[in-house]
Amino acid sequence: MSDDDTPTGLLGDIDPADLARLHADLVERGAALVDVAYRTLDSPVGPLLLARTERGLVRVAFAVQDHDAVLQSLSDSISPRVLEAPGRLDDVARELDEYFAGRRTTFDVPLDLRLLHGFRRVVVEHLPDIGYGRTASYAEVASRAGSPKAVRAVGTACALNPLPLVLPCHRVVRSDGSQGQYVGGADAKRTLLALETTVPAA
Amino acid sequence: MSVKQPFEAVVAAHGPTVLRVCRAVVGPADADDAWSETFLSALGAYPDLPDDANVEAWLVTIAHRKAIDVVRRAARQAVPVAEVPDRSTTAGGRDLDLWAALAALPDKQRHVVAYHHLGGLPYDDVAALVGGTAAAARRAGSDGIAALRRTYPGIEGGRP
Numbered sequence: 127m128s129d130d131d132t133p134t135g136l137l138g139d140i141d142p143a144d145l146a147r148l149h150a151d152l153v154e155r156g157a158a159l160v161d162v163a164y165r166t167l168d169s170p171v172g173p174l175l176l177a178r179t180e181r182g183l184v185r186v187a188f189a190v191q192d193h194d195a196v197l198q199s200l201s202d203s204i205s206p207r208v209l210e211a212p213g214r215l216d217d218v219a220r221e222l223d224e225y226f227a228g229r230r231t232t233f234d235v236p237l238d239l240r241l242l243h244g245f246r247r248v249v250v251e252h253l254p255d256i257g258y259g260r261t262a263s264y265a266e267v268a269s270r271a272g273s274p275k276a277v278r279a280v281g282t283a284c285a286l287n288p289l290p291l292v293l294p295c296h297r298v299v300r301s302d303g304s305q306g307q308y309v310g311g312a313d314a315k316r317t318l319l320a321l322e323t324t325v326p327a328a
Numbered sequence: 329m330s331v332k333q334p335f336e337a338v339v340a341a342h343g344p345t346v347l348r349v350c351r352a353v354v355g356p357a358d359a360d361d362a363w364s365e366t367f368l369s370a371l372g373a374y375p376d377l378p379d380d381a382n383v384e385a386w387l388v389t390i391a392h393r394k395a396i397d398v399v400r401r402a403a404r405q406a407v408p409v410a411e412v413p414d415r416s417t418t419a420g421g422r423d424l425d426l427w428a429a430l431a432a433l434p435d436k437q438r439h440v441v442a443y444h445h446l447g448g449l450p451y452d453d454v455a456a457l458v459g460g461t462a463a464a465a466r467r468a469g470s471d472g473i474a475a476l477r478r479t480y481p482g483i484e485g486g487r488p
Contacts, residue, residue: 132445133473135483138426140344148347148360149339152367159371162334201334206374208334 153211161205163214164197170226170321171314174291176215179204182236183218185288188310203241222291228321231258233292241288245276249283256297259322263301285309291318332379335371342384343367345447346391352430352442353395358402365394388447392439392457429480437472440465445473 153160162184164177175193177185177200184204187196201208212219217235224230232254242250249271256262262270264280271280284295290309296318300306308315333341346366350359369390377386430438439458443449444465451462451469458465476483 133477133483135480136426136441136445136476137348140347144347144360145343148343148363148367151360151364152339152371155364156368156371159368164336197334197336198331201332206332206335207371208336209339209371210336 149210153209153213156209157211157214159207160209160211160214161207162200163209163211164200165210165212165215165219166193167215167219167222169222171310171317174222176218176222177208178215178218179238179240181238181240183215183289183292184238184241186290186292188290188314190311191309225291226321235292237289237292239289245271245273245279246283246286248272249280250287250289250293250295253284253287253293253295253297256294258294261297261299261319264298264306265301267298281307297322332374332377333383335374338370338374338383338387339367342387345384346387349388349391349442349447350395351427352446353392353439354398354402355431356424356427358398362391362395362398365397366391369394384447385449385453388443388449389453389457391447392443425482426480429476432479433472433475434468436460437468437475440469441472441476444469 162177162179164175164185167174167176172189173193174189175185175187175191175196176183177187177197185196185200187193197208221230221233221235225233239247239251249267252267252270255270256267264277264284265274267284268274268276268280273279280298284298285307287293287295287309290296296308296310296315298306305312305315305319343363347359347363350362350366354362366387370387377383430441433441436458440454443454443457444451449457451465454469455462455465458468473483
């Protein structure tokens with residue numbers, strides 16, 4: 127062992143509570159510098175990642191989408207100034223909690239659609255036309271989006287929807303009535319469709 | 329391949345190291361201020377940091393500048409107190425002994441130990457911060473560690 131090695135006793139453990147306190151202070155004092163604030167929310171369809179910019183909610187992601195990978199993609203595409211700041215997403219978390227409790231059928235939080243372009247954006251913006259408790263086929267959504275033949279592209283747009291739940295791609299099903307695929311997994315889609323049909327809209 | 333991580337991952341990966349460096353340089357009582365100033369500054373500048381930069385070395389360098397600011401500010405605001413307040417509830421006996429042993433070192437030795445041994449900064453970079461040559465920084469570091477071996481029994485790590 128040379129003089130250059132750091133004796134192990136110099137590197138004492140740091141109390142996680144100290145770091146948590148410093149992190150909270152950083153979130154508060156650095157609020158104006160944070161370009162992407164995020165939190166996770168436990169839900170009946172698993173932990174959800176919620177991320178927002180100064181414009182509004184920009185991303186909702188299921189655990190199967192890998193939250194770390196989603197954060198890295200937000201860092202790459204929007205800004206690396208990404209910080210966990212749960213307080214900045216209180217309104218979104220409250221609306222989602224109300225939705226899962228059957229007390230909310232539409233969402234009012236401001237949205238940031240910067241991750242959406244072209245036809246994908248047109249499709250996703252039309253999704254709220256499908257009301258709570260209802261479904262529409264991929265073909266119907268293609269028609270509403272102005273491109274009746276673009277059924278496959280509607281499927282892609284739903285699979286890549288950056289704001290699932292809030293922009294309800296889970297209400298898009300196959301023409302034969304079967305459920306079809308979902309960005310959050312088949313179980314999540316079944317849970318959401320069941321929630322919306324068993325809980326009467328308020 | 330170097331990819332710039334989300335800043336949250338930077339805080340998680342390097343927050344403890346920067347806190348050790350701050351505690352060693354300015355002491356436990358002012359370390360929180362130095363840590364906060366370091367990460368606030370880093371958050372602001374992070375998008376401009378080259379993707380292949382050594383993030384920890386960058387943070388330790390910022391911590392050095394912020395520690396100087398904190399020490400200057402503390403000196404301006406200093407009021408005599410009968411007893412040194414122990415603001416840190418978690419820096420228990422073992423850690424307090426370490427900070428006391430570090431505080432007893434000459435400034436240059438303490439800074440080299442903080443930036444190199446705690447912060448992982450190469451001696452060339454340490455020399456750029458504390459002045460002098462890399463060789464002189466290496467000697468100061470060795471002397472500092474040797475002194476700590478005499479004054480701080482826990483240095484070899486008393487934990488399983």
